[in-house]
Amino acid sequence: MAMLGQTYGFPVPAGGSGALAGALVRRLESRGGRVRCGRRVERIVVRGGRAVGVRTADGDAVPARRAVLADVSVSALYGKLVEPEHLPAQLLDDLRRFQWDFATFKVDWALDGPVPWQAEQASRAGTVHLADGLDELTRFAAQIAMRQVPDRPFLVFGQMTTSDASRSPRGTESAWAYTHIPHEIGVDAGDEGITGRWDTKDQDVMADRVERQVERFAPGFRSLVRARRVLAPPTLEALDGNLVGGAINGGTSALHQQLVFRPCPAPDARRPLYPASSLPPPGPTRAAGCTGRPGPTPHGPYCAATCPPA
Numbered sequence: 001m002a003m004l005g006q007t008y009g010f011p012v013p014a015g016g017s018g019a020l021a022g023a024l025v026r027r028l029e030s031r032g033g034r035v036r037c038g039r040r041v042e043r044i045v046v047r048g049g050r051a052v053g054v055r056t057a058d059g060d061a062v063p064a065r066r067a068v069l070a071d072v073s074v075s076a077l078y079g080k081l082v083e084p085e086h087l088p089a090q091l092l093d094d095l096r097r098f099q100w101d102f103a104t105f106k107v108d109w110a111l112d113g114p115v116p117w118q119a120e121q122a123s124r125a126g127t128v129h130l131a132d133g134l135d136e137l138t139r140f141a142a143q144i145a146m147r148q149v150p151d152r153p154f155l156v157f158g159q160m161t162t163s164d165a166s167r168s169p170r171g172t173e174s175a176w177a178y179t180h181i182p183h184e185i186g187v188d189a190g191d192e193g194i195t196g197r198w199d200t201k202d203q204d205v206m207a208d209r210v211e212r213q214v215e216r217f218a219p220g221f222r223s224l225v226r227a228r229r230v231l232a233p234p235t236l237e238a239l240d241g242n243l244v245g246g247a248i249n250g251g252t253s254a255l256h257q258q259l260v261f262r263p264c265p266a267p268d269a270r271r272p273l274y275p276a277s278s279l280p281p282p283g284p285t286r287a288a289g290c291t292g293r294p295g296p297t298p299h300g301p302y303c304a305a306t307c308p309p310a
Helices: 002-008 018-030 074-081 089-095 120-124 133-145 200-217 233-239
Strands: 041-047 050-056 061-063 103-111 127-130 155-159 173-181 225-231
Touching: 041 074, 074 089, 103 200, 103 233, 127 200, 155 200, 173 200, 200 225, 225 233
Parallel strands: none
Antiparallel strands: 041 050, 050 061, 103 173, 103 225, 127 155, 155 173
């Protein structure tokens, strides 16, 4: 992902991220597919060791001609949608040690002008990574490992109007930033009393801390903030149940949970369905869990039923 970004950049959909979902729907419909919204899947139906369809919460049965692709979190797939008797005992045992990636805290801003970066090159970048060198980044990682809320959070900062002029009125900027925090907080390294309850006080204190970090690299940033929206870990999970505890990567992508170990090292041959999206390897860097071509992989032919030949 990093090499592709350096070579080609990170493209964004014109008009907002909803345009990407719209493009995916149009592609599916062009191949004869249908999208049903507002229909919660309650159970994956398994017969003879194969996933043969799904059952919705309102009792509707949807048969699968070739495959069921599960674009959900590992806990939802193997803890709710598939009944335990259909899964290998080793798989269930391994999943008890499944490790999530860190929680996420995000702030969206409407800004009255472009970000006043001290580094001129940053003003032309769609995404800016903010840390005062490797030492500060190492300090940030150590604080998270010790279950501390970082006092100087490392930020990934997105400038959406810079990337796509249609995102906000001319002369303004639509921006966001996110950082990672522990799932279970032991102490606030910033000594401001963030508890991890993520009530209004916690959210405001952390959002102010994020803005101060941006201000270090872009003096005057806070004076440009017209409005902001705060997305704490519980908010992210409420918006999308797959973001368990605010984990946006579907589980850590560290070596012990990568390639044949993703989502766990149990044998895959008896799994009755095809995991998709960030659940299979290499994790969140794979768009929709699709290889673009049919064929066996450690986790099955991801989406041979819907993808065109390579």
